Amino acid sequence: MLDFFERQERARKRTTLLTLLFALAVLFLNIGVYLAVVLTINLCFDPQKLIDSSFGKFSHRWWDPELFLWTCVITTSIIAIGGIVKTIELSQGGSTIAEMLGGNLVPPNTNDPKLRKLLNVVEEMAIASALPVPRVYVLPDKSINAFAAGLTQHDAVIGVTQGCLTYLNRDELQGVIAHEFSHILNSDTRINLRLTGLIFGIVGIAVIGRVLINTRSNGRRQNPLAFLGLALLIVGYVGVFFGRLIQAAISRQRELLADASAVQFTRNPDGLARALKKIGALMYGSQISSPHVEETAHIFFENARTSRLFSTHPPLEARIKALDPSWDGTFPVLIQPEEMYEAPQKPPLVAPTLQSATYAPEVFMASVGTVSPKAVEYATEWKEQIPSKVLETVRDPTGAMCMLLATLLSENQEIRNQQLITIEDSFGNKLRSEILSAYEQLRTLPVYSKLYLLKLGLPAIQLLSITHLKKLISTIDKLILTDNKIDLYEFALAQAIKRHVLPVINPSVLRRPVQYYSFRPLLADCAMVVAAVANAGAPNYAAAKTAFLRGWSSSALSQFPPPQPAGNTISIDALQQALDKLALAAPPIKRAVLEAAAHAAAYDGKITASEATLLRAVADVLGCPIPFFVQGV
Known part of the structure; x- marks a missing residue:
């Protein structure tokens, strides 16, 4: 099996394949648009000569190098402009895709039981994989589907449909979320966003065709724009065909690999298999109703279109059979959510002691970018050991900011007083009592617990205004330098915060x-x-x-x-x-x-x-x- 770095390199090389496929699609679209323009000119302005012409004249009328050149320039420009505009729009991060699809952001401090279960699963998977906790969105669709989107690990989001919350129990939901985390770890989400931009550019030809069809004739002659629009619409659907072909070429194998990774993460193939079986049993299946589904179909957990022609995913039955070889081909009857079976809680584990460990470098390198079932269990156990009041605080934007600042307060009273003055200069004195309370709660926690706790708070911190985020980063630097030295914890904390907060302030850092x-x-x-x-x-x-x-x-x-x-x-x-x-x-x-x-x-x-x-x-x-x-x- 490929390790993390080999998977990253393979993801980079897939960009080359994507570029080649896109270039071929543009070439065929240029030829198609040229033929559409020539056909429109001949039919609308001199149809009789087109019918009566000899082969030599026919060839001359259909081949015009100058017209072909200008058609290629204009067509390629339209595709490029459409793709660039969409890519720039998506460069703001995964949240752009989620909101474009109609997703609603789940507040980190929600008390809704179903949403809380979803966030708990996402948080535990993030802790186990050492990834930033992604923002979570819920799409209004009643189907069962999910997606991951983002340019980097730092701006990635997870989205699920309402159907996931309604029909999936915790084990099944964990399997789906593990599948999506695999895409984040393997940098599939970056390829997906680029592919979305390219597909939008290709589909743009069909959009122009629809606009031209609706133009009115002046009543004295045939309307050439309507003919051209019809021809472009046909060519545009050829573009849609190529778009689906590219999506299928890039996406299908990655979905099978993500299924395998999800099983490796959770060591529970039944959970993921049951989720797929419920898709087959559900009337709504995995369909997504968003008008943007055409250019984003490849990012979903399962086929999001109504048609399976050139599907972006392997057949549903094949995926289930790979996970459950004994499956007899029948889908279950879905029961009401309140009757659904929830797996019993596993007995608590002994919390790991992470102060020092004998750790072979080979084991360390093999673990980079992977998730083990035991790590997921330890992450769950670690969360259960954190006081509920602390978890509630860290899921609130202001509370998470206070927790973050509290972890940087010195144990030396004199230095701590100087740091509190620095905080008051930035945010006023209204946060002082909350920060001191957080300091008392956190002071006995080991370093690794503080870092993981702050990772849980990142989604909430990212909801702060840009002004507050800029003040926060500036204040962190000042607090660290108060004692004129930087220890390893302060360095690690500053790195984590800046890497995950700076993209919110300046999304261009994601495009490096x-x-x-x-x-x-x-x-x-x-x-x-x-x-x-x-x-x-x-x-x-x-x-x-x-x-x-x-x-x-x-x-x-x-x-x-x-x-x-x-x-x-x-x-x-x-x-x-x-x-x-x-x-x-x-x-x-x-x-x-x-x-x-x-x-x-x-x-x-x-x-x-x-x-x-x-x-x-x-x-x-x-x-x-x-x-x-x-x-x-």
Whole structure:
């Protein structure tokens, strides 16, 4: 099975396939539009000569190089403009797709039982996979379907239909959500958004055809625009055909892989299989009523169109059979929601001790971008151990902001008072009591619990106004620098917040493409990151140097002479700049950096809490999520 980095590289290469298929579609559409224009000219202005012409004249009348050139320019421009406009619209993130489809945002602090169950499943899967908790939307459709959308892990959203809430129990819902998280982990959502923009451009020809058909004649001669509109409408439906073909080529295999990943995540094929069987049994099936379903059909859990011709998904029966080989082909009779069976709660697990663990680098690298069933169980157990009042607070926008600021307060009374003055300068004194209350609730929690708790609060924090978000980031920087030093927790926290909040303030940060495909321009940056991890767990410079060289020689970086490692102290600004550059590197480079860092951390046979914290921060910046740190998983 491919690991995370191989899946990321494959996703990048799928963009090349998408470009080739799109180019072929544009070529055929150009030819079709040219023929439509020539046919319109001949029929409307000189139909008799068209009928009576000899073959030579016929060929001459049908082939005009100059007309063909201008037709290609105009047609390609229309397709390109339509695709670019839609792509720019979608570049705001996954929320744009969800709202375009008619989805309603689920408030993070909702008390509705069905919505709370949905959010709990999403939160647990996010914690287990170390992904940011995505925003959740509900579509009004009575069918059973779901989708994931977003350019990156940081702006991804999950959407489900009302039918999912009505007909699926917790195990079935977990299977569907795990399927969608697989798409986020494998960067399928980025490809999906690009494909949506391209399909919109192709379908635009048919839209223009509909407009021209409705133009009126002047009464003295045949209306050429109506003829042209009819021809363009026909050509446009050829474009729809190519669009569906591209969607099917890109989407079908990924859906089967996502099914397999969902089973791997939950170790419960029955839950996902039952969800698919209920789609087959339901009158509404998986149909989506949105007018935008044509260009977005490929993002859904199951076929969203009424027709299965050139379906974006494998046959429903084949997917069920792959999950349940003993299935006899009959669909269940759906019962009323209140009668539905809910799986009994599993006995509580012993919460993992994450302060220090013996962790082989090979196991660490294999776990990047994966989710294990035990990690999902531990995530559920971890949430149950957090006081309900704390969970309620972190799901409220203002409460989540107060929790975040409280985690940065120093235990030193004098420094804490200075930090509170800084907070009052930004937000006034009305938050002081709430922040101090949160500080008392959080002060005894271990570092990993604070980080995961704040990840739960990110969807709520993202609902704050742009002004408040800018103030929040500025205040975080000031609080961290109050004592003139930055510890690893503060660094990891600042990285997490900025990576997940900045896209809300400035969506253009989501559109940064891969810029580095070679190690050479990044060797100094790679060395900076590996040295930082080596220093985090080493008692002295000699041990740090040994750890650095061990890490460097244990990865693909070994093909290059190791640079001189940094001293005992590494500038946070320098580390930040190195990580920002590495975030724009191709997956093989990211793999090498993380592999070297993992070997450097484990040179003494164990990964300490401080090393694990820094590794998580590095992986988060690089877009390589490390799952819940459980020994042996």
